Amino acid sequence: xxxxxxxxxxxxxxxxxxxxxxxxxxxxxxxxxxxxxxxxxxxxxxxxxxxxxxxxxxxxxxxxxxxxxxxxxxxxxxxxxxxxxxxxxxxxxxxxxxxxxxxxxxxxxxxxxxxxxxxxxxxxxxxxxxxxxxxxxxxxxxxxxxxxxxxxxxxxxxxxxxxxxxxxxxxxxxxxxxxxxxxxxxxxxxxxxxxxxxxxxxxxxxxxxxxxxxxxxxxxxxxxxxxxxxxxxxxxxxxxxxxxxxxxxxxxxxxxxxxxxxxxxxxxxxxxxxxxxxxxxxxxxxxxxxxxxxxxxxxxxxxxxxxxxxxxxxxxxxxx
Amino acid sequence: xxxxxxxxxxxxxxxxxxxxxxxxxxxxxxxxxxxxxxxxxxxxxxxxxxxxxxxxxxxxxxxxxxxxxxxxxxxxxxxxxxxxxxxxxxxxxxxxxxxxxxxxxxxxxxxxxxxxxxxxxxxxxxxxxxxxxxxxxxxxxxxxxxxxxxxxxxxxxxxxxxxxxxxxxxxxxxxxxxxxxxxxxxxxxxxxxxxxxxxxxxxxxxxxxxxxxxxxxxxxxxxxxxxxxxxxxxxxxxxxxxxxxxxxxxxxxxxxxxxxxxxxxxxxxxxxxxxxxxxxxxxxxxxxxxxxxxxxxxxxxxxxxxxxxxxxxxxxxxxx
Numbered sequence: 263x264x265x266x267x268x269x270x271x272x273x274x275x276x277x278x279x280x281x282x283x284x285x286x287x288x289x290x291x292x293x294x295x296x297x298x299x300x301x302x303x304x305x306x307x308x309x310x311x312x313x314x315x316x317x318x319x320x321x322x323x324x325x326x327x328x329x330x331x332x333x334x335x336x337x338x339x340x341x342x343x344x345x346x347x348x349x350x351x352x353x354x355x356x357x358x359x360x361x362x363x364x365x366x367x368x369x370x371x372x373x374x375x376x377x378x379x380x381x382x383x384x385x386x387x388x389x390x391x392x393x394x395x396x397x398x399x400x401x402x403x404x405x406x407x408x409x410x411x412x413x414x415x416x417x418x419x420x421x422x423x424x425x426x427x428x429x430x431x432x433x434x435x436x437x438x439x440x441x442x443x444x445x446x447x448x449x450x451x452x453x454x455x456x457x458x459x460x461x462x463x464x465x466x467x468x469x470x471x472x473x474x475x476x477x478x479x480x481x482x483x484x485x486x487x488x489x490x491x492x493x494x495x496x497x498x499x500x501x502x503x504x505x506x507x508x509x510x511x512x513x514x515x516x517x518x519x520x521x522x523x524x525x526x527x528x529x530x531x532x533x534x535x536x537x538x539x540x541x542x543x544x545x546x547x548x549x550x551x552x553x554x555x556x557x558x559x560x561x562x563x564x565x566x567x568x569x570x571x572x573x574x575x576x577x578x579x580x581x582x
Numbered sequence: 583x584x585x586x587x588x589x590x591x592x593x594x595x596x597x598x599x600x601x602x603x604x605x606x607x608x609x610x611x612x613x614x615x616x617x618x619x620x621x622x623x624x625x626x627x628x629x630x631x632x633x634x635x636x637x638x639x640x641x642x643x644x645x646x647x648x649x650x651x652x653x654x655x656x657x658x659x660x661x662x663x664x665x666x667x668x669x670x671x672x673x674x675x676x677x678x679x680x681x682x683x684x685x686x687x688x689x690x691x692x693x694x695x696x697x698x699x700x701x702x703x704x705x706x707x708x709x710x711x712x713x714x715x716x717x718x719x720x721x722x723x724x725x726x727x728x729x730x731x732x733x734x735x736x737x738x739x740x741x742x743x744x745x746x747x748x749x750x751x752x753x754x755x756x757x758x759x760x761x762x763x764x765x766x767x768x769x770x771x772x773x774x775x776x777x778x779x780x781x782x783x784x785x786x787x788x789x790x791x792x793x794x795x796x797x798x799x800x801x802x803x804x805x806x807x808x809x810x811x812x813x814x815x816x817x818x819x820x821x822x823x824x825x826x827x828x829x830x831x832x833x834x835x836x837x838x839x840x841x842x843x844x845x846x847x848x849x850x851x852x853x854x855x856x857x858x859x860x861x862x863x864x865x866x867x868x869x870x871x872x873x874x875x876x877x878x879x880x881x882x883x884x885x886x887x888x889x890x891x892x893x894x895x896x897x898x899x900x901x902x
Contacts, residue, residue, distance in 0.1 A: 300890050307888040527883040534882045534889040538896060539866050546862040550855055562854045563847040568627040569854040570620050576858060 270301040277404045278309070282377060285404055289379055292396040303396045309403035311526075313345070316509060317427030318412045319452070324433040325459040328496035330412050331367045334376055335499070336506045342408050344370075345401030346378040349394060349413045349423055377406065391422045392536045395529075398426060424452040426529060428522055429512045431455045431505070434473070436465035450480060453489045454512045457505050461493035487515050549576055590621040597724045598629070602697060605724055609699055612716040615860075623716045629723035631846075633665070636829060637747030638732045639772070644753040645779040648816035650732050654690050655819070656826045662728050664690075665721030666698040669714060669733045669743055697726065711742045712856045715849075718746060744772040746849060748842055749832045751775045751825070754793070756785035770800060773809045774832045777825050781813035807835050869896055 267273055267284075270291065276284035291298040316333075320326050330346060337344050346367065370376040381390070381397060394411065401409045413423045424430045432453035458469050473491050482488050492508045494501035516522035549555065558576055561567035587593055587604075590611060596604035611618040636653075638646050650666060657664050690696040701710070701717060714731065721729045733743045744750045752773035778789050793811050802808050812828045814821035836842035869875065878896055881887035 304888055304890055311885070530882050530885065530889060531879050534879060534892050535870055537889050537893040538870055541893060541897060542862050542866040542869070546859050549862070550858055559851050559854060562850050565631070565850065568624060569850060569857050570624055572854050573857040573861060577861060 268298075270298050271305060274302060274305040274403075277400070280405070282374070285377060285400065286379070288400055289381075289397055292393055292400065293381060295393065299393075299396060303399055306396075306399045306403035310399050311402070313398075313402035313406050313409045314513060315398055315402075315409045315411065315426065315428045317424045317430040317452075318410060318433060319414070319424055319430065320433030320457075320459075321438075322414055324435055324438075325496050326412055326414070326433050327367060329433055329457060329459055329494060329502070329505075330410055331369060332494070332496045332499050332502040333410065333506060334367070334370050336502050337408050338370075338373065338375065340506075343375045343406050344377070345404075345406035345409045346376070347394060347397055347401070347409070347411045348378065348380045349390065349411060350380065377401065391426075392533070392540055394423055395426055395533050395536070421448065421452055425532065428516065428525065429454045429509050431457050431509065433457045433459050434469065435460045436463045436469045438469060450476060450489065454487060455505070455508050456489055456491045458491065458493045459496050461501060462495045462498075466493055485519060487512060487519075487521065588618075590618050591625055594622060594625040594723075597720070600725070602694070605697065605720065606699070608720055609701075609717055612713055612720065613701060615713065619713075619716060623719055626716075626719045626723035630719050631722070633718075633722035633726050633729045634833060635718055635722075635729045635731060635746065635748045637744045637750040637772075638730060638753060639734070639744055639750065640753030640779075641758075642734055644755055645816050646732055646734070646753050649751075649753055649777060649779055649814060649822070649825075650730055651689055652814070652816045652819050652822040653730065653826060654696055656822050657728050658690075658693065658695065660826075663695045663726050664697070665724075665726035665729045666696070667714060667717050667721070667729070667731045668698065668700045669710065669731060670700065697721065711746075712853070712860055714743055715746055715853050715856070741768065741772055745852065748836065748845065749774045749829050751777050751829065753777045753779050754789065755780045756783045756789045758789060770796060770809065774807060775825070775828045776809055776811045778811065778813045779816050781821060782815045782818075786813055805839060807832060807839075807841065 267276075268287065270288070273284045273288050273291075277288055288302050291302050293299075318326050318330055318333075327348070330348075334344050334346065348367070367378050370378065379397070381393060398409050398411065411423060411427055430452050432449050432455070434449075434456060436458060438458075456473050458466055458473075470491055470493070473489075477489055477491075490508050490511065492501060492505040494505050496502065513522070516525070555576065558567065558572045562569050562572045587596075588607065590608070593604045593608050593611075597608055608622050611622050613619075638650055638653075640646050647668070650668075654664050654666065690698065699717070701713060718729050718731065731743060731747055750772050752769050752775075754769075754776060756778060776793050778786055778793075790811055790813065793809075797809055797811075810828050810831065812821060812825040814825050816822065833842070836845070875896065878887065878892045882889050882892045
């Protein structure tokens with residue numbers, strides 16, 4: 263029976279037992295941030311570490327959502343339970359278009375072993391990155407074997423979010439080379455596996471050569487993973503099983519070499535930093551409001567108090 | 583005699599008495615930030631409010647530096663002492679090019695009533711904005727009648743820096759209209775005076791009409807200042823006296839209407855916010871380092887401690 267509670271521990275217990283409505287409400291708590299989000303994440307903490315996290319990124323129009331949908335299908339064939347976070351770091355105004363692009367994922371909405379969730383920016387610097395960590399943690403703790411995190415582009419936020427994946431798949435298209443010249447270095451930095459999607463178009467082989475040449479030009483340590491290159495046609499499913507196999511090859515390498523453990527350690531360190539920064543940021547917002555603040559601000563505005571003394575007074579005894 | 587001290591109060595006393603080397607060292611303290619910067623700014627505080635601050639901004643290549651140089655010349659003719667801050671919010675790598683563009687300002691380097699200083703980003707969010715406030719304050723407190731703050735473009739940082747001026751001059755060129763369509767709203771928001779520079783080229787009149795049409799389409803309150811439009815050829819000096827007169831017309835309006843007082847009040851409020859945010863940011867950096875942090879971070883990285891509890895522990899009793 264579905265729980266109607268808003269108490270994080272009751273919600274977590276229900277979500278853990280398979281209640282999708284409870285999971286949805288927990289994820290909403292996480293998206294809003296605040297104490298309930300933190301409580302939810304704390305409850306999930308002891309149950310994490312079982313899910314394998316795949317990041318999927320690439321330029322708008324590369325076919326990420328269709329490829330994600332095809333990967334879900336392939337993972338389901340192999341018996342896995344799958345959670346998906348579709349992240350939109352851009353303005354909320356583009357939400358409609360993005361959801362439109364993600365229509366193909368709807369194929370899986372009646373499969374109770376697949377859970378798909380869109381997450382939009384909440385307008386806070388660093389907020390989406392932290393919310394994504396917490397959402398991945400919840401999907402992991404509630405029995406999803408694989409978590410796919412899909413983001414657009416390779417901006418600062420996307421790179422941060424890619425850092426939360428165990429394997430990052432960068433989706434490109436035939437003939438991409440000229441268009442994204444400037445971003446190549448950034449792509450190479452985050453890619454574990456390249457997927458040349460829309461591989462039924464001209465130019466697949468030259469794109470493959472281009473990618474391999476780029477990889478060869480990069481210095482890797484002897485034991486370090488070199489990005490592999492797959493070709494897919496997400497709309498027909500061609501090459502998708504091979505792409506998943508390529509992800510599994512990277513996974514095996516990462517597990518054996520210790521890279522996976524190392525990445526996850528770094529990720530937890532990063533998350534701690536994000537939490538501390540975020541809480542000091544919230545604290546700054548609290549400090550800069552209220553009656554005491556208004557009074558000090560007026561005295562500074564009129565020039566009777568200098569801003570450093572006012573800041574000293576305001577920050578005296580502040581704890582976060 | 584020039585002081586060799588690094589003590590902010592000795593430096594300030596010397597700079598106040600006209601020692602340019604002492605002023606240069608004070609401005610370096612401000613650029614570095616920290617306690618000495620704060621001490622310098624506090625010393626300057628009682629002496630500020632006499633200088634009139636003009637912001638000059640516009641797209642790269644519009645001729646801002648040449649126009650600034652010409653304005654310095656015009657202000658010197660009228661007997662004023664002038665301080666100039668040439669702000670470069672972009673990467674330090676472009677420093678060379680920017681300095682190259684500013685060669686014309688060198689005309690004034692042997693005039694001891696003109697003080698010119700380049701300030702580059704220190705790589706800190708908000709850092710340049712705060713450093714600019716403090717540098718303006720120092721130039722004001724050390725007897726400069728006019729302070730010119732020159733920035734490139736109309737990005738976030740430039741708009742913040744424009745907010746520090748009593749009058750903002752936006753420099754455009756004939757035929758600008760098509761090129762900067764997207765930025766027009768941003769320009770109009772910050773401009774008190776438009777200068778159509780390079781007015782010896784074709785298209786001055788259509789640019790003037792274009793600007794006036796844009797201004798007419800904007801709603802202003804009855805008593806509110808509407809941006810005025812001047813035309814200049816900075817390389818020959820044509821129109822520069824008229825541009826300075828246009829700035830003086832805006833100044834008279836701002837003084838009479840109370841806008842100037844109001845702007846300066848807002849500026850002091852903003853500065854207080856910036857100081858509080860900056861100090862909490864520095865505090866975050868301090869919190870996220872040291873032996874106690876390393877220990878907590880290791881425990882989080884290995885998974886024996888969850889990041890929220892670690893953050894709680896780290897932030898307990900933190901004051902900023």
